Amino acid sequence: MVKIVIIDDHTLFRMGLIALFEKESGLEIAGEFSSYGDVHPNISKLDAHLILLDVSLQDESGIEVAKCIKKNRPSMKIIFLSSHKEEFYLINAVEANVDGYIHKAAHLRELVLGIKKVIQGEKFYSQEISNLLVDSFNKKTCRGLPFLTYREKEIVNYLMEGYSSKEIASTLGISPRTIDSHRANVLEKFGLKNTTELVSKISKQKIRF
Numbered sequence: 753m754v755k756i757v758i759i760d761d762h763t764l765f766r767m768g769l770i771a772l773f774e775k776e777s778g779l780e781i782a783g784e785f786s787s788y789g790d791v792h793p794n795i796s797k798l799d800a801h802l803i804l805l806d807v808s809l810q811d812e813s814g815i816e817v818a819k820c821i822k823k824n825r826p827s828m829k830i831i832f833l834s835s836h837k838e839e840f841y842l843i844n845a846v847e848a849n850v851d852g853y854i855h856k857a858a859h860l861r862e863l864v865l866g867i868k869k870v871i872q873g874e875k876f877y878s879q880e881i882s883n884l885l886v887d888s889f890n891k892k893t894c895r896g897l898p899f900l901t902y903r904e905k906e907i908v909n910y911l912m913e914g915y916s917s918k919e920i921a922s923t924l925g926i927s928p929r930t931i932d933s934h935r936a937n938v939l940e941k942f943g944l945k946n947t948t949e950l951v952s953k954i955s956k957q958k959i960r961f
Contacts, residue, residue, distance in 0.1 A: 757804070759785050761786050807836050
């Protein structure tokens with residue numbers, strides 16, 4: 753019996769996945785969590801063989817979570833199960849030495865196959881992800897995507913829509929100075945000089961938060 757833990761910040765998705773796995777023989781859900789913070793205190797004692805992890809959690813980087821788990825539990829298998837398929841995430845996932853990456857749009861059969869392959873010691877990437885990885889490596893232009901907090905992602909999305917700091921502050925109920933501080937942090941993380949460069953980079957490289 754393969755014992756699986758799900759870490760994903762979308763409750764309905766976790767519940768749906770659990771319902772699907774109940775119909776699959778040989779697979780058992782050993783736990784489900786909305787964040788790594790919920791499971792971290794007991795990670796060394798976690799009774800599971802494999803973790804299905806979202807690459808982008810609300811206030812955590814799935815990439816960093818995977819690295820932390822691998823450091824504390826080297827034998828733990830990790831598959832990223834995510835709606836993200838941008839090359840930033842894919843390349844960082846490979847560099848984090850996870851055991852697989854499956855897009856959430858994949859069929860259940862492909863997910864189950866991936867779990868079985870990974871448990872057997874193989875790496876597994878769903879077909880769409882494999883194609884994107886090959887394309888990315890061929891271009892050799894990939895750069896890692898910096899981790900942004902939930903608030904920073906919110907602000908970036910408003911900036912992409914053309915909102916000013918004052919308008920964002922009014923919408924979120926915080927001060928313009930706080931918005932400017934978050935914006936400065938985002939620019940520093942991306943290594944950019946101004947908002948125009950940020951908007952251009954996100955648009956050209958089709959980054960989605």
